[in-house]
Amino acid sequence: MIRHFSELDIRDRFAALAADTVAKRAEACTKEGRLDRESWQEMSNAGVWRLAVPSKWGGDDGTWWDFVAAFEGIATGGRDLGFCLSMVAQAGLIRSLITYGTDEQRAYWLPRLLNGEVGATALTETTGGSDVTRIRTAATSHGDHYVLTGHKDHITNGPVADVALILGRVPEHGDRDITLFMVDLHAEGIQQGPVEDMMGNQTSPTGPILLDQVVVDAKNIIGGVGGGLEAVYNTISLDRLLYGILAAAYLDPLLDEVLAYTEQRHAFNVPIAEHQYVQGRVTDAKFAIEATRWVSYGALDSLLQGSAQASMMCSVAKYHAAETLKLGTETALRVFGHLGYMEGPYTKALKDALGTVIAGGTAEMQRKNVFNQMRRLAVPAAA
Ligand SMILES: Cc1cc2nc3c(=O)[nH]c(=O)nc-3n(C[C@H](O)[C@H](O)[C@H](O)COP(=O)(O)OP(=O)(O)OC[C@H]3O[C@@H](n4cnc5c(N)ncnc54)[C@H](O)[C@@H]3O)c2cc1C
Structure with missing residues (x-):
């Protein structure tokens, strides 16, 4: 049932906050070609990411309708499409963790994303974005960990994100090798950026994420090997x-x-x-x-x-x-x-x-x- 209109107060609250933060900084951030991390932190402090997350993982026990109401407020009050595109990338990541993560993964990653860190979802490579089965990022298994090497391109928040869902292939897994890894972008072997020069949406920086022999614990696979x-x-x-x-x-x-x-x-x-x-x-x-x-x-x-x-x-x-x-x-x-x-x-x-x-x-x-x-x-x- 569509019960959107019960969340009007959430929308108004976030619209007012975005008008006071995102909207005021959008012009400067556009000129500087950067994500407005200050407003991002303010939105996080106001609980935008907690809305759809169960309290056992640090959330407010709301629903995705609550998040949508807040998101509408930010879009209307902030009037910066780019900032909202960066939010879309993070929302998908949070839902992935809730839907496919283990309790251990949720307990580790969700508090970071709920409290101001920035996330990215990295599928596209130079080989193309529409056909994700053409990705080449390789994840070789070493028992309790994997070693990832690859080059992701055009990734929203890529140059500035703290964590990312990285789509890679586990070669020894045959046809069903496409696997999703949750990766800390501050790890050794990661290079982010530079920011790409796009026609618009400068407040949602996109760019490459390079992975050179990055060690990722096997427990950071989301949805199982081959479930990517x-x-x-x-x-x-x-x-x-x-x-x-x-x-x-x-x-x-x-x-x-x-x-x-x-x-x-x-x-x-x-x-x-x-x-x-x-x-x-x-x-x-x-x-x-x-x-x-x-x-x-x-x-x-x-x-x-x-x-x-x-x-x-x-x-x-x-x-x-x-x-x-x-x-x-x-x-x-x-x-x-x-x-x-x-x-x-x-x-x-x-x-x-x-x-x-x-x-x-x-x-x-x-x-x-x-x-x-x-x-x-x-x-x-x-x-
Ligand atoms: C602002 C922005 C943000 C982005 N953020 C992210 C991100 O966060 N993460 C990420 O992984 N990627 C991201 N991307 C990349 C984006 O997902 C890809 O650019 C997109 O999927 C298209 O891939 P491509 O550019 O390689 O074009 P290609 O896949 O090479 O396609 C080229 C053209 O061929 C068409 N085409 C391809 N296959 C078919 C088909 N079967 N039938 C009909 N037409 C077809 C396409 O529609 C397109 O017009 C972002 C891109 C932009 C512009």
């Missing part, structure tokens, strides 16, 4: 629907600004709000925002219920998230006319939005997953 792909698909499912939640919450205040401008700006003796083509642009953005928001709530509901449709719904949400972010930010740019096209908040919003057609899986990969899931779920036609 299943755990990763579950992790990215949450990430995907969070893109949808983010798209709607981030665009809400932007569309409010657009609407206000249509009342204030005049053309042909009337406010431009009176022109039906302008109304059409604004309502198209609104349709997309609401569809994305509600399909994302539906996807979260499916995921939490363990529904057979969950993977498909999360891809539907991610697909709409990127398209809606593109449409919503382009709408702002168009309605503001030349003011929108000048380098400033609206060009920045569009550049940031474009990153989401790649990050979290491309639009093509969402289509592919939706089609595959439709086939899997199809009821065979009666003979």
